[in-house]
Amino acid sequence: MAKDKEVSKYLVEYGEPVGIIAAQSVGEPGTQMILRSFHLAGIESTISTSGLPRIIELVDAKKKPSTPITYIYLDEKIGKNFDRATEVLKSINEVRMGSIAKRVLENFTKGKIKVVLDKQELESEGVTIKHVAGKIDKALNLDSVVEDNGIVISMHTRNLKEIRAATINLMKMLVSGVDGAGKGTIRRDDKTGEFYLVSAGSNIEGIMQVEGVDRTRTTTNDVFAIYRLFGIEAARNSLALELKKTLKEQKISVDERHLNLIADAMTASGTIKGVGRHGLSGEKKSVFARAAYEETLKHLIHAAAFGEVDSMRGVTENILVGKQIPIGTGAVRLAIKKEDMAKIKPQTSKKD
Amino acid sequence: MxxxxxxxxxxxxxxxxxxxxxxxxxxxxxxxxxxxxxxxxxxxxxxxxxxxxxxxxxxxxxxxxxxxxxxxxxxxxxxxxxxxxxxxxxxxxxxxxxxxxxxxxxxxxxxxxxxxxxxxxxxxxxxxxxxxxxxFGFTINTSPYPEHNSLARHAMLANFTKQAQGLYASNFNQRFDSRAYILFYPQKPVVTTAAYDTVKMTNHPSGQNFVVALSTYYGYNMADAIVLNRAAVDRGLGRSMFYKTYVDEERRYPGGQRDKFKVPPPTADGYMGEHVYSKLSEDGIIEPELEVQEGDALIGKVAPPRFLEENLGAGGLEEKMRDDTAVLKTGEKGVVDSVIFTESTGATKIVKVRIRSLRIPENGDKFASRHGQKGVVALIVPPEDMPFTAEGIVPDLLLNPHSIPTRLTFGHLLETLGGKAGAVNGEIVDGTAFAEKGSDRIESYGKVLEQHGFDRYGNEVLYDGMTGIPFRSQIFNGVVYYNRLYHMVSNKIQVRSRGKVQILTHQPTEGKARQGALRFGEMERDALIGYGASLLLKERLLDQSDKAVVLVCKDCGMLGYYDHIKKTMICPLTKGSNFVEVEISYAFKVLLDEIKSLHIMTSIKLNE
The missing domain is CATH 3.90.1070.20 (Hypothetical Protein Ta0175; Chain: A, domain 2)
Structure with a gap:
């Protein structure tokens, strides 16, 4: 029970404006972020957005992060072995036809497309010409023949437009790897000596189906990808974690409960919502609070057309009309009516 | 090759x-x-x-x-x-x-x-x-010993040089600049530089040689504050005159109408009362050498009304006029220095009135030496309370020694020493950059000081003016050239507790010219919400701002009004008089009015 007492000392009191305090707690150190931003060195594809732009991205609930990154952890046995880890990487690495093709020759009179492949690229990606040819047959439903260094595709038509369209489709075709997984690199954890992969994509659903990937530890910075695969609770955790990580990178210390609150507020409805005009602020109940924020006319006209009622429960609308705000000292009300006060007799203590 | x-x-x-x-x-x-x-x-x-x-x-x-x-x-x-x-x-x-x-x-x-x-x-x-x-460039070369100062301080010096009061033009008495500052007794600096002479700054200097002691004074010169000697100030140290010119023109308007300089008649629109115009002479313009206070009329002028229809209705012989008199702004006072009549290129009459007022150094006025060392007067001490030397020399200014090491302005110390040597020897000292090695300079100044019976490093025993007891450590002092900058409290001071409000919102005005209040902005609002001080917030944003009591109709929820003729409250919608008095912000009332003007009905429903 002593524990309970200790805990209750740190509980937030009734009427405490936690939202504003959270906003101030994040906003104040945030002003410093514009002035000095740390950047970490790394391979181009694995550098993630950091600092204020990343915070804005998270808080605005952008559907796609500007730099999606997936941290792929491997099964215990594979993780210790560099070669086996490389194999997994090769099976994940997203390889498109365009990147392994050295030259593309379109013969419009004969209705043929010849693709000369880059041998070095093929080797480094671990694909054979036959495999590529097979993919073309399967994915695009075309006839292809392997010819020394390249693949010749015979079209059934000589229509210029169709051949050109087929070429474009061909270049976009996935040769190997997981769609949307991006290019990855191998990294080594200095503490455990374990190898793991970092890839510049966020298709965790696809990645997790690859053999050798440890599903329990693999994660991404794409909050929406996590939401789609694991649901809202996981998304909330991911959101809060990403906020904390970004601030920690900038060496800014904010109490994590503020960030948890922001993540909670953004995910409370069951989907991820931004804090701006199209999210939390735009969905406030009060007409005045919405009109005071942005798009004043839109909200007033809507309120007039649908006969909305403002119940004056929030902060903004009460400041607007000049009432005491229902926060802090204004949050408490008299429980007894004035008339009833007279009926209550003052209690006299026995010791008196 | x-x-x-x-x-x-x-x-x-x-x-x-x-x-x-x-x-x-x-x-x-x-x-x-x-x-x-x-x-x-x-x-x-x-x-x-x-x-x-x-x-x-x-x-x-x-x-x-x-x-x-x-x-x-x-x-x-x-x-x-x-x-x-x-x-x-x-x-x-x-x-x-x-x-x-x-x-x-x-x-x-x-x-x-x-x-x-x-x-x-x-x-x-x-x-x-x-x-x-x-x-170095020109600005840096106006500073003595610049090679001993930090570059950041040079950048500041360049700004302060521009802000220094001095003798900006020898014909200032004939000029009508909108603002001008003239130092009373400008002096050539004891420590000068080659650039100073090259641009003839010695002919119109902008500062004075202060006797400076590097000493604290009961904490009154903490954090870039300075302490001045009352006796020195009374004798004219840093004293200057502030000139301000008011200009007005007899404009012509389309339709043949024009302004006229004259004492406005009481019938004029916007007439401010007889006392305002009492100092004007018959032609409507103030006379030179008259003392004027804030609110006194300087240039009486009547103008045609702003909107044409006002004139049509009257029909009488007497044309309706609007008062457009130039009045001395709030917080200003002085003496009318000079009045001139002239003509614009468009052949309209122009009057310029120059007001002069004395600016004796007071608490809050800004001074700076030529090393980017600025300071604000925090205390003007009676001479008897100032520290003094065995010879009876009382410093004009006490500079806190803490202001030197962090700013890296060692040139300031060199000038103190060089200025002292020059002063006791009766010679101008050369402080041009790189002219001599720093140690050689200290050596030669030390020799001069020793010849005149001073310590070679400029230190002296000072006595506490209040007790007469010598201070335990010797105090470095000397002569430093100081500029008085034009940032003066008397031009900036402003106070308000209650006052003018804006017509539209009934909220307090903003800005010094309108006797405005300080804004309690959005971030300040957030701070009060964050602290949970809901009643304080209401006081700031309502009671101290735009509180309004309105009548809300119990039946329809619209705002009603009090009919002063019928002496009843009337609801424009129900024509009833079943009202509740409600305190709201006037801004909210304006919002309701504007929504109403969009043909949207708003209805306030009240509890209880």
Missing amino acids: AKDIPKAYVYINGRVVGTVAEPLSLVNEIRSGRRKGMLSGEVNVSYNEKLNSVNINTDRGRIRKPYIILENGKPKLTPEIIEKLKSREINFNYLLRNGIVEYLDAEEEENMLIALSEKEITPKHTHLEVDISSI
Whole structure:
């Protein structure tokens, strides 16, 4: 029970404006972020957005992060072995036809497309010409023949437009790897000596189906990808974690409960919502609070057309009309009516 | 040799005009032609070894600097030529025309090796600096001993020099500048520099030599505050005059109407009351040497009404006029210094009234030395309470010694010492950059001070003015040139508790000119919400701002009004009088009115 007492000392009191305090707690150190931003060195594809732009991205609930990154952890046995880890990487690495093709020759009179492949690229990606040819047959439903260094595709038509369209489709075709997984690199954890992969994509659903990937530890910075695969609770955790990580990178210390609150507020409805005009602020109940924020006319006209009622429960609308705000000292009300006060007799203590 | 080198490109003002096999001989030819006067002195030529290109620049906007040309390791500016210059036989242009001095731009400078002084000339050198101090710009060179100060302080000095009060023009009495500041007893600095004389700053100085002791004074000079001696202030130290000119014009308007300078009649629209115009003479303009206070009329003027229809209805002979008198602004007072009548280019009458008012240094006024050391007066001490030396010298200013080490302005200390030496010796001291080594300077000033019975490092025993007991440590003091900057409290002070409000919102006005209040902004609002102080927030945003009591109809929820003729409350919608008085912000009332003007009905439903 002593524990309970200790805990209750740190509980937030009734009427405490936690939202504003959270906003101030994040906003104040945030002003410093514009002035000095740390950047970490790394391979181009694995550098993630950091600092204020990343915070804005998270808080605005952008559907796609500007730099999606997936941290792929491997099964215990594979993780210790560099070669086996490389194999997994090769099976994940997203390889498109365009990147392994050295030259593309379109013969419009004969209705043929010849693709000369880059041998070095093929080797480094671990694909054979036959495999590529097979993919073309399967994915695009075309006839292809392997010819020394390249693949010749015979079209059934000589229509210029169709051949050109087929070429474009061909270049976009996935040769190997997981769609949307991006290019990855191998990294080594200095503490455990374990190898793991970092890839510049966020298709965790696809990645997790690859053999050798440890599903329990693999994660991404794409909050929406996590939401789609694991649901809202996981998304909330991911959101809060990403906020904390970004601030920690900038060496800014904010109490994590503020960030948890922001993540909670953004995910409370069951989907991820931004804090701006199209999210939390735009969905406030009060007409005045919405009109005071942005798009004043839109909200007033809507309120007039649908006969909305403002119940004056929030902060903004009460400041607007000049009432005491229902926060802090204004949050408490008299429980007894004035008339009833007279009926209550003052209690006299026995010791008196 | 020449065959190995590929042909160099030749650029004129950045454009390729051709190639040349031997770039250096081309460059040399152009240079010698320029020095002989065959080419304009504004042509600069340089050879870029890395790019193997010859760049000839003749366009405008290049920064160039004069250098003395060396020939066979000897400057072409010989003592004979200097004598001729001194006797005005020849001038600077002669030096340029005859290849003694030439201007180099940044690009050509790269080809040269420039000696800083005659002593260090070697056969390799091509040019000689006119003076070592010229490696600094003009502003830095107005500061003494700039080589001992930090660059950041020089940047500040450059700003303070512009803000210094002084004798900005010797005909200031004939001028009608909108604002002007004249220092009463400007002095030449004891420690001067070559640049000071070059630009004739000594003829119209902008500061005074203060006796400065580096001492604290009961915490009154903490954090860039300074303590002044009342006796010195009373004798005119830092005293200045502030001039301000009010201008008004008899404008003409389309339709033949025009303004008129005269004492406005009480019938004029916006008449401010007889007492306002009492100091105006018959022609409606104030007389010189009259004392004026805030709110006094300076230039009486009537103007035609702003809107035409006002005039149509009257129909009488007397034209309806609007009062457009220029009044002395709030917080200002002074004496009318001068009044002039003149005419604009459009042949309309113009009146200019110049007000003068005395500015004696007071708490909050800003001073700065020539080392980027600014300070604000925090206390003016009676002379009997100031520390004094054995000789009875009382410092004019007490500077906190803490302001020196962190700012890295050691030039300030050198000036203190040099100023003291110059003052006891009765001589002007030269503080030009690099003129002497710092240690040599300290040595020579020390000698002078010792000759006159002072400590060679400028330290002295000071006695506490209040107790007469000598301080335990000796205190460094000397003479420092100080500028009085034009940021003065009397021009900036403003107070308000209650006052004017805006017409539209009934909220307090903003800005000094409108006697405004300080804004309680959005972030301040957030702070109060965050603290949970809901009643304080309501007081700031409602009670102290735009509180309004309105009548809300219990039946329809719209705002009603009190009919003063019928002496009843009326709801415009139900025509009833079933009301509740409600306190709301006037801004909310305006919002309701504006929504109503959009044909949207708003209805306030009240509890209880």
